[in-house]
Amino acid sequence: MARSTNTRFAVAVHVLTYLAGDTGDRPVSSDELSTSTNVNPVHVRRVLGPLREAGLVRSRPGVHGGWELAVDAADVTLARIWRLLQGDDQVLGLHGPNPTCEVGRDVQESLTALDRVVADAVATELARFTVHDVLTRAVPKPL
Amino acid sequence: MARSTNTRFAVAVHVLTYLAGDTGDRPVSSDELSTSTNVNPVHVRRVLGPLREAGLVRSRPGVHGGWELAVDAADVTLARIWRLLQGDDQVLGLHGPNPTCEVGRDVQESLTALDRVVADAVATELARFTVHDVLTRAVPKPL
DNA sequence: CAATTCGTAATCGTCATGGTTGCGGATTGC
DNA sequence: GCAATCCGCAACCATGACGATTACGAATTG
Numbered sequence: 352m353a354r355s356t357n358t359r360f361a362v363a364v365h366v367l368t369y370l371a372g373d374t375g376d377r378p379v380s381s382d383e384l385s386t387s388t389n390v391n392p393v394h395v396r397r398v399l400g401p402l403r404e405a406g407l408v409r410s411r412p413g414v415h416g417g418w419e420l421a422v423d424a425a426d427v428t429l430a431r432i433w434r435l436l437q438g439d440d441q442v443l444g445l446h447g448p449n450p451t452c453e454v455g456r457d458v459q460e461s462l463t464a465l466d467r468v469v470a471d472a473v474a475t476e477l478a479r480f481t482v483h484d485v486l487t488r489a490v491p492k493p494l
Numbered sequence: 495m496a497r498s499t500n501t502r503f504a505v506a507v508h509v510l511t512y513l514a515g516d517t518g519d520r521p522v523s524s525d526e527l528s529t530s531t532n533v534n535p536v537h538v539r540r541v542l543g544p545l546r547e548a549g550l551v552r553s554r555p556g557v558h559g560g561w562e563l564a565v566d567a568a569d570v571t572l573a574r575i576w577r578l579l580q581g582d583d584q585v586l587g588l589h590g591p592n593p594t595c596e597v598g599r600d601v602q603e604s605l606t607a608l609d610r611v612v613a614d615a616v617a618t619e620l621a622r623f624t625v626h627d628v629l630t631r632a633v634p635k636p637l
Numbered sequence: 638c639a640a641t642t643c644g645t646a647a648t649c650g651t652c653a654t655g656g657t658t659g660c661g662g663a664t665t666g667c
Numbered sequence: 668g669c670a671a672t673c674c675g676c677a678a679c680c681a682t683g684a685c686g687a688t689t690a691c692g693a694a695t696t697g
Contacts, residue, residue: 364605393686449529454512458504472619485604488603521673557664558672
């Protein structure tokens with residue numbers, strides 16, 4: 352997959368965990384979330400957009416507006432977040448095909464199939480954990 | 495992992511498969527390989543560099559120079575190619591931490607640990623196939 | 638009505654990736 | 668020896684993804 356220069360998944364997990372751990376009654380503003388995640392408020396909103404469409408979070412404008420979880424944190428697997436943000440992006444990355452090369456076509460097909468296998472494996476791993484697991488640190492520790 | 499805008503792995507698999515299927519005695523030039531893969535000859539050499547250092551391929555300058563496999567295609571797993579080219583790049587991607595936020599630190603740790611789990615899963619899948627498998631199309635077909 | 642906060646578009650800087658060129662060195666064959 | 672071929676490598680450029688930033692409008696609260 353190559354270096355991931357994309358922080359959306361990380362920001363999403365962070366924000367959802369933050370919301371899950373928030374005890375207050377009031378929603379949390381993009382500004383507060385952006386401070387916690389160290390990114391831009393606009394970026395936070397852009398990341399949360401798809402999650403709201405999927406019904407994971409709610410947002411309200413206005414004076415005491417902001418964001419709040421719309422579901423139980425234990426019901427949100429990281430795989431779901433991943434799919435919502437990364438969609439069906441390729442994991443492995445392909446190169447421009449050369450139609451005149453038979454070997455090329457075959458390799459392309461194989462790599463495409465392989466990408467699916469690998470993407471499934473990633474999703475499987477991410478499905479083992481939920482936002483609640485992250486909040487309670489029930490996630491594999493580094494070596 | 496985010497969109498993979500990196501074609502090195504694909505190019506490497508393509509080239510190695512090409513070399514594995516090449517019946518001639520002579521090495522294959524970067525130029526021929528670049529035509530087959532539809533990328534630049536310089537890029538081909540850049541991709542093959544690490545593979546040569548790992549002993550997977552040989553290269554020779556001069557009139558009938560070029561590239562050839564240095565090992566049996568059945569001994570080269572795709573996971574090995576992946577590791578050589580992607581190294582220890584992160585799969586998931588992280589965001590800039592905010593040291594003053596405790597939730598942030600914990601999430602970072604969890605994501606780092608998670609990245610390792612996911613990367614291992616990717617490697618495991620890729621280890622199931624070799625260059626020879628790709629050559630003989632013994633790789634999962636698309637739906 | 639003023640303050641707050643989201644929604645969204647537009648613009649910009651940065652960085653990874655790969656393309657392109659150029660030159661030097663190694664090898665082959667005449 | 669000399670020309671042709673081909674790798675090695677550095678330098679520079681074009682493209683595109685990603686976020687930061689700014690700006691403005693709409694919704695909500697008090």
